[in-house]
Structures are given as C-alpha cells and as structure tokens.
Amino acid sequence: MLFSPYITKPDSVSKIMLQVLFALIPGIAIYVWFYGPAILVSLLLASLTALSTEALMLKLRERPIAPFLKDNSALLTAWLLALSIPPLAPWWLIVVGTMFAIAIAKHLYGGLGSNPFNPAMIGYAVLIISFPSQMTHWLAPGGLGSAGLDFQSQLNYIFRGALPDGLTLDGVTMATPLDTLKTQLHMNGQMKSILEMPIYGRLAGVGSEWVSLGFLLGGIYLYARRIIGWHIPAIFLITLFAISGVFHLMDPARYAGPLFQWFSGASMLGAFFILTDPITSPTTPKGRMIFAFGAAILTFLIRVYGGFPDGVAFATLLMNICVPLIDAWTQPAVFGRKDER
Amino acid sequence: MLSALLAMGAIAITLGAVLGFAAIRFRVEGNPLVDKIDAVLPQTQCGQCGYPGCKPYATAIAEGTADINLCPPGGEEGIHKLADLLGTEFKPFGGSTVPKPKSVALIDESTCIGCTLCIQACPVDAIVGAAKQMHTVIAAECTGCELCVPPCPVDCISMEPIADTTGNWKWQYPVYAIMPSQTAP
Amino acid sequence: MRKLHTFHGGVHPATCKTQSNGSPIAKAKLPSKLVIPLRQHVGHSARTTVEVGERVRKGQIIGQADGHVSSAVHASTSGTISAIGMQPVAHPSGLPEPCITLIPDGLDEWMELEPCEDWKAVPHSELRHRLRNAGVVGLGGAVFPSDMKLYAHKHKIKTLVLNGAECEPYITCDDLLMRERAEEVLKGAELMRELLYADEVLIGIEDNKPEAIAAMRDAAGKHSGMEVIAVPTIYPGGGAKQLIRVLTGIEVAAGVRSTDLGVQCFNVGTAYSAWRAIRFGEPLISRIVTVTGNVESPQNFEALIGMPIAELIAQAGNLPGTTGLIMGGPMMGVLLPSDKAGVVKATNCIIAASDALFPPPRPVLPCIRCTRCADACPAELQPQDLYWFARAKNFTKAEEYHLFDCIECGACSYVCPSNIPLVQYYRFAKSEIWAQQAGQKAADAARERHEFRESRLERDKREKAEKLAAKEKAAARSEPAPVSDKPDTKPQDEIARKIQAAIDQAKAQAAEVKPKNTEQLTPQQMAEIAEIEARRARIREIAQASTDAQPRE
Incomplete structure (x- = not known):
C-alpha cells in the first residue's frame, strides 16, 4: 500500500x-x-x-x-x-x-x-x-x-x-463433416447428395452441430459476464455468414450454406474462445473488428480452397501476426481530441 | 550495340545532371549532424570530454574522431540518446569518466578576493561581480561544469550538490516482485 | 429534465460514505500548534511576512502571494510564531517544505476584518485582489489560485459548473457542506458568475447524496439561472473534465482551457470560501475535512489550516491497527509520510488505513491485454499500451499515445486483474519527461549563454585589434612612438603582484575566519556570519524559485 x-x-x-x-x-x-x-x-x-x-x-x-x-x-x-x-x-x-x-x-x-x-x-x-x-x-x-x-x-x-x-x-x-464435404466435392459429388449422407444432421455434422451450439451457449455466457467483448465473435460470425452466404447463393452446388459454416468445425469455439484470447488479439475495438473480419475470410478460404480440414487455427495464427500492426493503425481518439483526426 | 551505349550514356548524363543540380539546389549549410548532436549534449561546456566545449565535442563526434561516452554530465541517458541519434551501440563510461550528482558552484564570499578569474573561466556567464568586488554564482544559470574551481587563487569555490526538493523530486520506477515470499508457505 | 451526457469508462467502487456523513460538521478543537506550509497551492510559494517570535492575530497574512501564480497564507488563529523552516508536509516524496509554526494562545482573536455588504459595487479587479489576499484556492484538490480562474477571457463563458459530485469513496466533506451551508455556497456561485459574466450555473451532485441535492435545490430556488442536477454516481464523475462533459457535453482535452470552450468549473467548497472571503473578509484559514476509516467516530471536522493531522485523528478517536494515513480518497489520495504534517487547503479527507480496509496489494502478474483498463479509462486512453511504453521507458512513444491526457484517476489500476500499479507507471513516466524537459530547457539556455559569450569575446578581440591598428596607424602618421617595452610588461607584473597580495591577505583572512564553527566568536563575527549566511540563503532561494518556477499541472 x-x-x-x-x-x-x-x-x-x-x-x-x-x-x-x-x-x-x-x-x-x-x-x-x-x-x-x-x-x-x-x-x-x-x-x-x-x-x-x-x-x-x-x-x-x-x-x-x-x-x-x-x-x-x-x-x-x-x-x-x-x-x-x-x-x-x-x-x-x-x-x-x-x-x-x-x-x-x-x-x-x-x-x-x-x-x-x-x-x-x-x-x-x-x-x-x-x-x-x-x-x-x-x-x-x-x-x-x-x-x-x-x-x-x-x-x-x-x-x-x-x-x-x-x-x-x-x-x-x-473424417470430420467439413473434411468429408471437401473430399466429396473434390470427387465431384453434388452438395445436395453429400449433405444427405448419414453424418450430416440438420445444420452440419450430426453431433458436432450440437457441440457447436454448446460452445455458442458458453460464449453468450462469457459475453454476459463481460469476460469477452462482442466485437470479435459478432464480426467473425457475421463475416463468415456473409461470405459463405454469397458463395452459396452464387453456386449452391459447390458451396455449403452459412449455417453449415457456423456449426461446423471450430467456428463457434474459435469465435468465442480462441480468437477472443486477449493476449493474441488486438486491444482496440476497431482493431478487434478488423481482426475478426480477417479471421473469418481466411477461415472460409482455407475451408473451401485450402488443404486442411478446418481453417480456424490457421486463420487465427495468420491474424495473430497482424495484431501489432492492427493495434498501431486503429488507435482510438482520446477524450477531447476527437476532432484532431 | 551502339544504340544501347548511347541510351546508357544518355541516362548517365541525365542522372548526373539531376544529381549535380540537386547538390547545388538543396545544399545544406554547415553540418546538420553537429547541431543535432549538440542539441543532445547537456551544454555544461565543462570540457570533461577533452574538447573545449559542447559544440567542439559534437563536431568531433560527427567527424568520427571522438567516442560517444565522454560526457559525464550527460549521464548514461545522454549516451543512450547519442547512440540512438547516431544509430550506434550504447557504450558505457570508460574508467575515469564517471557521472557525478548534479551540483552548482558556490563562492565562499568571506574568502573571495574579487580577482575575476572565475568570471573569465565561466563558459555561460553565470558568475557576477567586478574587480575587487565579491563575486557570486547565479545558481539557476550554473551548469556545474567546475571550470571556475581551478582558477580561483584562494580556493573559495566549492561544488554543492543540488538537494532533493518537492520541486525536483521524481516518482520512482515502480519496483515490485511477483512476490516470491507468497509462493513460499 | 436536462439531458445528461456520459463519458467513457468509469468504475463503481464501494462508496463507503455513510460512515462519515451521519453527523453534522464538528468544529475541531484548537490544536497545540499549527504547521502552516507556505505553499499550499499550485504556483510560487508565498513569501514570509512575519518573524519568529512575532505575535499574530487570527486571519493575519503570514505569507504574501509572490509571483504571478501564487496565493497568500494566513495565521489560522492568534498566537506566536515559534519557527519558520522546513517541516514535513503532505507530499508523496516525504520531503520537507518551508512552513511557519504557530503556537496558539487560545484567545482566537481575529484581526480587523473588512466585510463587504454590497460586493456588487466593488470593481472586479478589486474582488480578485481580495480573493488572492484571502488565499482562496480550489478546494477540490487542485488548489489552483481561484482569482486566476475568475477571469472572463477572450471567450464568452456561458456556463459556470459547480462541482459537488464528490465521486471518490469515503469523502463526504462537500456533502456535509452542501447540506449545512447551501445558501452560502450558492451566494459564492453568484459571486463567481458575476466575475465570469457567465449565463448559467449548473451544480452537479452525484445521486448518492439525496440530502445535499434537496438542500441545494431548496436554496437554488432563490436564485435565477441556477440548476442543481443529480448526476449518476460513477467514479471519476467528479473530475472537472468528466463533470463538464456530463453536464454540458463539452470535452475539455488536456492542455486546453475550459474557458476557451465557454465553461469554468469550481468546487462547491471554493464557492463557499470565496463568499466568506468577500462578504465577511474572512481569509481561508479553515476547511471541512472528513476523518474516516479506522477511527472511533468517523465524521467531518471544520479544521484550522495547519492543524497537525495526528491531533485531528485523535479527535475522531484513534483505533489500534492503523497502518498509515491517506490524504484524499482511496483512489487518488496520497499516503502521508508523517502524521506531523498539517492540514492544508487541499486536505479534503484523512483516511486512517488498516489492513482490514485496504488489504496489502496482491501479487502482480504480467499484463494479459484484457483491456479492462481501456474500458474503464475516462480519458479514453489505451492504458495497456501506455503501461508498456512507460515500463520500457519509451517516453517518446508514451507521449505520442497521449500520456499527458491521463488524469491519474486510478480507474485502470482499480480494475486490473493482474494488479499492475498502472497509474504508478504513468506518474513515473510523467515525472521523468518533466525532468527531461527541464534538463533540455536548461541546456538550451546554457547553449544560448555560451554562444553569446563566445560572440562577445570575439567582438572584444576584434575591437581591441581595430583599436590597436588605429593607434599604430596614428602613431605611424605622427612621431615614431617612444619605444619602450616597459609599459607593456609592467602592468602584467603589477597585476600579478596585486593578485599575490590579495591572495596573501585572503589567506590570512581565511585563517582568521577558519574556526567558524567554534564557540569562541565575537558577537560581531556572529552577526557577520549570519548576514553572509542570510545572503547565501537568499541566493539559493532565488535559484530555487527559478527552478521551481514551472508549476506542474
């Protein structure tokens, strides 16, 4: 003292x-x-x-x-x-x-x-x-x-x-539902018939979709307790939804829908538990949104075009690299100095 | 072949002309580096570096003939600043050069004979007085260079360290341990 | 209902105010002695106008305002000056400052006061002069001389904000003042409004003080253009910048005068003191101090300035287990280095700390960048970045990230889950930067003086050479000069001889004066020494004053 x-x-x-x-x-x-x-x-x-x-x-x-x-x-x-x-x-x-x-x-x-x-x-x-x-x-x-x-x-x-x-x-x-989808599409399978395979449930994989829901629930709890902010999970999920939605609309036969993306793989775990790790994510609100946006785009690209079953891990690591830069770029205006920028 | 030579030649001449023009047009008077170094030096003009003042020392550093660790009044802080400015490595003070606590000269007025020798020695005109009159140091202007101490024939000048007051007091760097005492039962 | 604004961040520490706001303001008993610092305000120290042994009356000036930003200090009661010298003061360094010690004679005899019935007839400059001589300074903690703030500058001042928010936990002195003396507070506000030509007076009080709000609303009914506004309880809602923001929506950045934006802000206690000073001629010789924490009966005292804090605590009842005394609140207060220091104008609260109230700090862990500090920062800074820069002593970067916009409210340290003493890092960085700036300024001045000297010596040399040349020319034109080397060398010899003589004399003198510290001194010698010492002291003081000249904040 x-x-x-x-x-x-x-x-x-x-x-x-x-x-x-x-x-x-x-x-x-x-x-x-x-x-x-x-x-x-x-x-x-x-x-x-x-x-x-x-x-x-x-x-x-x-x-x-x-x-x-x-x-x-x-x-x-x-x-x-x-x-x-x-x-x-x-x-x-x-x-x-x-x-x-x-x-x-x-x-x-x-x-x-x-x-x-x-x-x-x-x-x-x-x-x-x-x-x-x-x-x-x-x-x-x-x-x-x-x-x-x-x-x-x-x-x-x-x-x-x-x-x-x-x-x-x-x-x-x-293999995971995401992996299976990729493999099947690679073998010229049709989206509709693939998703009728027994491993797929209502939203995504049987079982794993429920696990994702569990993580979503936990994430909402974390937000309610203000352990995490809304910026990263919200922007990540919205961006993932948007980009997969756009691709899905363009070619539903080759691109799974946004809900499938949400409830597959580590989307929910990533949105609420991994990307929100304070040590490796930006500190400014704007920076967090950019970070989550980038992570969502990368996740989608790796899932659809990459060689790995899921993209969340690599998207997280790639965005981790950018954190210092994002932080430096997105310094918010301080009290009384909002007109200065 | 010939056209290539001509083209290269033309480029060389053009670039040469541009460089020549730039050299004249953007000519810098004096050596800006000297001023930059001088701005970092503490301006005590004490000569402890072996040069007759801060500017000459700055010039010597700029010319590469002097080391950056010769200025005790600047302290280690000063060496760091010089190292940053010049893009060189930090160099600790060598053997005899040791920074001392900041102090100001004080004339013992009962012994002063008014010889003006210290006034002539003071590089910043911080001593007032006249021949046969008692001299005194304007403490606020004194840089603590000690140049007035040796010329005094009656040894009446002493260096008094500047005392800590609430005015010049500084908050300390927070020192705390991750409490090893608490890790032990 | 007025639309209130919000500011970013803020925290909700336990308010702990009910302990001390239950009983009315008590008058503190006359202490055994008073230790009155000559500087209790921002700016220059006051200049002593009394001597040791002199009898003074209550309210008499004992330190005159000295310099542009300064304020007077007064004898808080009648008595005898027993000492003038360095004494411990309420400063985190624990370093002493010049103080006047006054032994009360128990008569509490006022000097003649100059009440002023019709202050509206008095010119503003005169009113300001009276405030300065009455030692009225900001009582909210900043202790800035109030007369300096009561100018209508180039900018039209629309709003006068009166700060009765009192957001720090434990402190209730403004609460009690507003409950008991609302009318006089508002009269002070009226006076301030007049001096500032302000249109409206907004009085902000946090909504955890319903009695004060009611009392002030009651009193405000008699004044036009005054509004008492209940503001949400949130720390640091009572910070001047935050309260101005909440009441007017205006954000005053660091280094900007609020008057440039048409707002001026005063603490309610300052308004009260200003009123007493103008209307009754009473200088600021006492203030209301909350004494709380680990004491028998926490309450508010009207205490004389200079009253030793130990005696004040004793009047509230010492309890065992007190580990230290905090002046101010638990968020921004200063741990007193000594309980012998006197109550000063900034002393709004004394908390007797105990381990039960303030547990020792928990172990510090590394920063996990959780940004709870950024979420809590009312200045909208990024404390986690500032911490990083201050820790690495990267002061340039810290300034770039607006270190000096930090108001040191402590909200960041309060919320830090890693228990990092964040504010302490900012204080450290700020004082290092100030020291560097002072050093730079001194170096620049020295460089200028050195260069001037060089050019002067150059000029002298040139002039001498010119003179010599002219002389030679003149000599060549007329007769051939009488050739003689003697005059050239003789003065040199003469000078050397004279210097030698002086040296001898000085040596003899020195030998005579040497036994300076022995007891066998003639009264004359003692007087001489005293005179010389006094002269030196004055020189040191001058030097000190000029190094102290730059007020911090």
Missing part, C-alpha cells in the same frame, strides 16, 4: 480464466453425450501435461511457480487444444501438442502475456503438420460408426493403441 489507488476490484487473471473454462463445460458435456468419455481423458491428459510443463518452464526461467500455476491460463490452453484434436488419438499426441504449446509457443516467448501466437493453435498446427493421419481420425458420433466403442476400449486404444478384435480404426472413426 504505497501508491493510490489503495483499493482494487476483486478480479484476477485466475478468475477470468476460470470463467472461460467454466464456459467450455456445456460444449464438453454435449461432446461426451455424443462421442463418449474419451474427450475427458484427452482433457485430463492435456491438463496434467500443461501444468507440469508450465511448472518446469517457470522453474527453468526462475519465475515464481505458484502464482503462475494458479492463473489457470495453462489449463485453458490445454483444454482448447484438447477440444481441437480427435479424442480417440494415441496419448502421446495430446501430450506432445500441449508440451509444444506451453514450452515453445508460450514460455519461450516470455510466458503469460508475451506470446504473440495463440499457444493452443500453435500446438494444433504442429500436430496437424507432423501427424496428419492421427489428426484426421475423429470418433464417429454415437450410432454412426460401424460399431460403438465403450470407454474401456477407448482407453485401451488411447494408451495401448489396441482396438478390440475385429475392429479397425476406420470402423470407429471418420
């Missing part, structure tokens, strides 16, 4: 991060409902890896460990990464990804607050480039695969790489 102000709002980084984790729960719950508890194993593995990597890095960097471990930021990175990769993946995949995210993408850049790129998305990018095949085997939602996989078998696969007798990996997993 040396300088004013002597009072502070009872708010903390730790509480903010906790709120974000809390807001992920509806999406995770729906995930478990459709795909079984494998995702919980991923989340747990990622969390443990993240916390131990964080502690190790803090020790190596000679920083106090307890206050930083308690800030929950490593947990959030872990959860976001776990939610971005297939739940039915060998255990080392999530461990390697999380370690890379925390050690390289976060701590080598200076730790909390100093990383220019979203660590979870760096982890995702590293995994999808290094282990593309493991990264495309997604669990089929309940009832869709040739056979359901109970929890015991899921654990068996994750840790021992063994599936029950008579089952192949292709039998229990599938």
Whole structure:
C-alpha cells in the first residue's frame, strides 16, 4: 500500500480464466453425450501435461511457480487444444501438442502475456503438420460408426493403441463433416447428395452441430459476464455468414450454406474462445473488428480452397501476426481530441 | 550495340545532371549532424570530454574522431540518446569518466578576493561581480561544469550538490516482485 | 429534465460514505500548534511576512502571494510564531517544505476584518485582489489560485459548473457542506458568475447524496439561472473534465482551457470560501475535512489550516491497527509520510488505513491485454499500451499515445486483474519527461549563454585589434612612438603582484575566519556570519524559485 489507488476490484487473471473454462463445460458435456468419455481423458491428459510443463518452464526461467500455476491460463490452453484434436488419438499426441504449446509457443516467448501466437493453435498446427493421419481420425458420433466403442476400449486404444478384435480404426472413426464435404466435392459429388449422407444432421455434422451450439451457449455466457467483448465473435460470425452466404447463393452446388459454416468445425469455439484470447488479439475495438473480419475470410478460404480440414487455427495464427500492426493503425481518439483526426 | 551505349550514356548524363543540380539546389549549410548532436549534449561546456566545449565535442563526434561516452554530465541517458541519434551501440563510461550528482558552484564570499578569474573561466556567464568586488554564482544559470574551481587563487569555490526538493523530486520506477515470499508457505 | 451526457469508462467502487456523513460538521478543537506550509497551492510559494517570535492575530497574512501564480497564507488563529523552516508536509516524496509554526494562545482573536455588504459595487479587479489576499484556492484538490480562474477571457463563458459530485469513496466533506451551508455556497456561485459574466450555473451532485441535492435545490430556488442536477454516481464523475462533459457535453482535452470552450468549473467548497472571503473578509484559514476509516467516530471536522493531522485523528478517536494515513480518497489520495504534517487547503479527507480496509496489494502478474483498463479509462486512453511504453521507458512513444491526457484517476489500476500499479507507471513516466524537459530547457539556455559569450569575446578581440591598428596607424602618421617595452610588461607584473597580495591577505583572512564553527566568536563575527549566511540563503532561494518556477499541472 504505497501508491493510490489503495483499493482494487476483486478480479484476477485466475478468475477470468476460470470463467472461460467454466464456459467450455456445456460444449464438453454435449461432446461426451455424443462421442463418449474419451474427450475427458484427452482433457485430463492435456491438463496434467500443461501444468507440469508450465511448472518446469517457470522453474527453468526462475519465475515464481505458484502464482503462475494458479492463473489457470495453462489449463485453458490445454483444454482448447484438447477440444481441437480427435479424442480417440494415441496419448502421446495430446501430450506432445500441449508440451509444444506451453514450452515453445508460450514460455519461450516470455510466458503469460508475451506470446504473440495463440499457444493452443500453435500446438494444433504442429500436430496437424507432423501427424496428419492421427489428426484426421475423429470418433464417429454415437450410432454412426460401424460399431460403438465403450470407454474401456477407448482407453485401451488411447494408451495401448489396441482396438478390440475385429475392429479397425476406420470402423470407429471418420473424417470430420467439413473434411468429408471437401473430399466429396473434390470427387465431384453434388452438395445436395453429400449433405444427405448419414453424418450430416440438420445444420452440419450430426453431433458436432450440437457441440457447436454448446460452445455458442458458453460464449453468450462469457459475453454476459463481460469476460469477452462482442466485437470479435459478432464480426467473425457475421463475416463468415456473409461470405459463405454469397458463395452459396452464387453456386449452391459447390458451396455449403452459412449455417453449415457456423456449426461446423471450430467456428463457434474459435469465435468465442480462441480468437477472443486477449493476449493474441488486438486491444482496440476497431482493431478487434478488423481482426475478426480477417479471421473469418481466411477461415472460409482455407475451408473451401485450402488443404486442411478446418481453417480456424490457421486463420487465427495468420491474424495473430497482424495484431501489432492492427493495434498501431486503429488507435482510438482520446477524450477531447476527437476532432484532431 | 551502339544504340544501347548511347541510351546508357544518355541516362548517365541525365542522372548526373539531376544529381549535380540537386547538390547545388538543396545544399545544406554547415553540418546538420553537429547541431543535432549538440542539441543532445547537456551544454555544461565543462570540457570533461577533452574538447573545449559542447559544440567542439559534437563536431568531433560527427567527424568520427571522438567516442560517444565522454560526457559525464550527460549521464548514461545522454549516451543512450547519442547512440540512438547516431544509430550506434550504447557504450558505457570508460574508467575515469564517471557521472557525478548534479551540483552548482558556490563562492565562499568571506574568502573571495574579487580577482575575476572565475568570471573569465565561466563558459555561460553565470558568475557576477567586478574587480575587487565579491563575486557570486547565479545558481539557476550554473551548469556545474567546475571550470571556475581551478582558477580561483584562494580556493573559495566549492561544488554543492543540488538537494532533493518537492520541486525536483521524481516518482520512482515502480519496483515490485511477483512476490516470491507468497509462493513460499 | 436536462439531458445528461456520459463519458467513457468509469468504475463503481464501494462508496463507503455513510460512515462519515451521519453527523453534522464538528468544529475541531484548537490544536497545540499549527504547521502552516507556505505553499499550499499550485504556483510560487508565498513569501514570509512575519518573524519568529512575532505575535499574530487570527486571519493575519503570514505569507504574501509572490509571483504571478501564487496565493497568500494566513495565521489560522492568534498566537506566536515559534519557527519558520522546513517541516514535513503532505507530499508523496516525504520531503520537507518551508512552513511557519504557530503556537496558539487560545484567545482566537481575529484581526480587523473588512466585510463587504454590497460586493456588487466593488470593481472586479478589486474582488480578485481580495480573493488572492484571502488565499482562496480550489478546494477540490487542485488548489489552483481561484482569482486566476475568475477571469472572463477572450471567450464568452456561458456556463459556470459547480462541482459537488464528490465521486471518490469515503469523502463526504462537500456533502456535509452542501447540506449545512447551501445558501452560502450558492451566494459564492453568484459571486463567481458575476466575475465570469457567465449565463448559467449548473451544480452537479452525484445521486448518492439525496440530502445535499434537496438542500441545494431548496436554496437554488432563490436564485435565477441556477440548476442543481443529480448526476449518476460513477467514479471519476467528479473530475472537472468528466463533470463538464456530463453536464454540458463539452470535452475539455488536456492542455486546453475550459474557458476557451465557454465553461469554468469550481468546487462547491471554493464557492463557499470565496463568499466568506468577500462578504465577511474572512481569509481561508479553515476547511471541512472528513476523518474516516479506522477511527472511533468517523465524521467531518471544520479544521484550522495547519492543524497537525495526528491531533485531528485523535479527535475522531484513534483505533489500534492503523497502518498509515491517506490524504484524499482511496483512489487518488496520497499516503502521508508523517502524521506531523498539517492540514492544508487541499486536505479534503484523512483516511486512517488498516489492513482490514485496504488489504496489502496482491501479487502482480504480467499484463494479459484484457483491456479492462481501456474500458474503464475516462480519458479514453489505451492504458495497456501506455503501461508498456512507460515500463520500457519509451517516453517518446508514451507521449505520442497521449500520456499527458491521463488524469491519474486510478480507474485502470482499480480494475486490473493482474494488479499492475498502472497509474504508478504513468506518474513515473510523467515525472521523468518533466525532468527531461527541464534538463533540455536548461541546456538550451546554457547553449544560448555560451554562444553569446563566445560572440562577445570575439567582438572584444576584434575591437581591441581595430583599436590597436588605429593607434599604430596614428602613431605611424605622427612621431615614431617612444619605444619602450616597459609599459607593456609592467602592468602584467603589477597585476600579478596585486593578485599575490590579495591572495596573501585572503589567506590570512581565511585563517582568521577558519574556526567558524567554534564557540569562541565575537558577537560581531556572529552577526557577520549570519548576514553572509542570510545572503547565501537568499541566493539559493532565488535559484530555487527559478527552478521551481514551472508549476506542474
């Protein structure tokens, strides 16, 4: 208590991060409902890896460990990464990804607050480039695969790489709805007939559309609690809607509709949880809108024309690069100086 | 072949003419760099750099014959500014040149004999007095260069450090730790 | 209903005002001594007009306004001047300032006052002069001499804003003043309006003070063109710039005079003091101070200027567990370096801090760019960027990002989830920039003087050479000069001899004067030394005054 102000709002980084984790729960719950508890194993593995990597890095960097471990930021990175990769993946995949995210993408850049790129998305990018095949085997939602996989078998696969007798990996997993669409279109499939495939539901993929809705719900909660602003999610979703809508109207046979884009892949997770990461997004309102706009355009382009199943991660990383420039360009006018510009 | 040579020749002549014209048209009087360096120097005119004043030192820096770390009154701050201006590396003070706390000269009036030698030495006319009259330093104008100290035949000039007052007091850089004490139980 | 405007940002800390606004203003008991700083205002220190041992009466000027921006200070009660010298004051540095110590004689005997029944007949310049001599300065915290602000400049002043918002938590002195002395506050406003030729008076009071609003509305009924407006409670809604914005929609940028935009703003307490000064001739010798926090009975006191803060706290009842004293509110207040400092004109509140009220700061984490600070900043700055620049000592960039538009309200630090002392970084950066500017100014002046000297020496040399040449010419024309080297060398010898003689004499003198600090001194010697010391002190003072000349803010 040396300088004013002597009072502070009872708010903390730790509480903010906790709120974000809390807001992920509806999406995770729906995930478990459709795909079984494998995702919980991923989340747990990622969390443990993240916390131990964080502690190790803090020790190596000679920083106090307890206050930083308690800030929950490593947990959030872990959860976001776990939610971005297939739940039915060998255990080392999530461990390697999380370690890379925390050690390289976060701590080598200076730790909390100093990383220019979203660590979870760096982890995702590293995994999808290094282990593309493991990264495309997604669990089929309940009832869709040739056979359901109970929890015991899921654990068996994750840790021992063994599936029950008579089952192949292709039998229990599938490509994501976005990936499937792209592949089918590539093979000159017709949009209408593709979307009639059993993996597609009302809006997008069976199951995944509901998970997206869960994340939307969590996002609305975050906005209501003013943990995030409206600029990034709103502009991202509106832009994605608009651009996919325009393309869809021009050629409905080749371009999926805007709602499909909204509820596929990581659109909702990205709009509310990934792009809104304060450390790697712009600080000015105008800057945030530009950032979200760019991210939406890039997401769409990568989804439609790129070689990867989803575009949110790379769009986020590409826009992360632009953040300092966007911030410098979009400095708002200050009190009493609005006529000066 | 010939046309190429001619074309190249023509271009060379044109560009040469443009450059020649520009050299005359936009000619800069004096060396602007010297003035820029001089603006950064603290103007104590103390000669501690080994040059007879700030301007000569600035000229020497501009010519590349002097180092940037020779000005103790400018402090490390001053070296940083010079390094920024010249696009060179920061260079710490060498062995004997050490910055001292800012001070002003004070004449012990009971000992002053009124010889005017200090008045002649003062580079900024900050000492008033006349022959056989007691001299005094205008503290506000004194740059603390100490040039008046050696000429005084009766050693009546001392350098008094400027005291901290509420007027020149500065807020400190906030120093806080991420409380390692709290991490230990 | 008047349409109110809003300003960006702001925070809602717990107001903590009910502790101290329940009981009426109490008159503080006469203290054992008064420590009255010569500078309690923005600008030059006042010049002492009394001597140690002199008896003064209540209201007598003991420090005369000195310089363009300055104000007088007065004896707060009758008594004897016991000391004039450096004493601890309410300044965050803890450095002492010149103060006058007055021992009250208990008689509380006023000097003859010059009341003025019909002030409207007095010329404005005279009214301003009286305000200056009465030591009336802004009581909201800025303590700018009020006479300087009561000019109708080139611009027509449309609105006089009276600030009764009192947005800082804990402070209730304006609240109580408005409840109890509304009529006199408004008469002061009338006086100010007259001096400014302003059309309307808008009195802004935050809506968490219903009693004050009611009392002021009641009193305002008797005046025309005055409106009491309840403004939303939000910190820092009582900042002059913010209140002007809320009431008029005008934004006054940093470095811009509000009068240029047709608005002038005063604190309600200032209006009250101005009225007392003009109508009754009473100088500003007391003010209302909220004493709250960790004390037995938090309340408002009418305290004499100079009253030691420790004695004021004691009158509210000391409680164990007090860890420090804050002057002002918890958002912008100054932690007092000593409880021996006296109440000054800026002392609106003293909070006895305890760990229960103000827990020690939590650990600081890195900035996560969450921009809660930018959302809270009433100056619409980007505090997270300013923090970055100030931390890296990149002052050029900090200025470019409008560091000096920061009003140091503390809203950013208040909301920071990483507990970064943001305002502290801005204060640091500002004072570094000020020091650099002062250094630059001194260097420029030195350069100018040096160059002038060089050219003068050059000119002297040239003139000498010309004279010599003319002489030689003249000599050549007439007779061949009597050749002699003697006159050339003799003066040199003469000078050297004289200097040597002077040196010897001085040495002898020095030897005589040497035992300066011993006890065996003749009264004459002592008088001489005292005289010389006084002269030096004056020289130092002059030098000090000129280095202090640039007021901050």
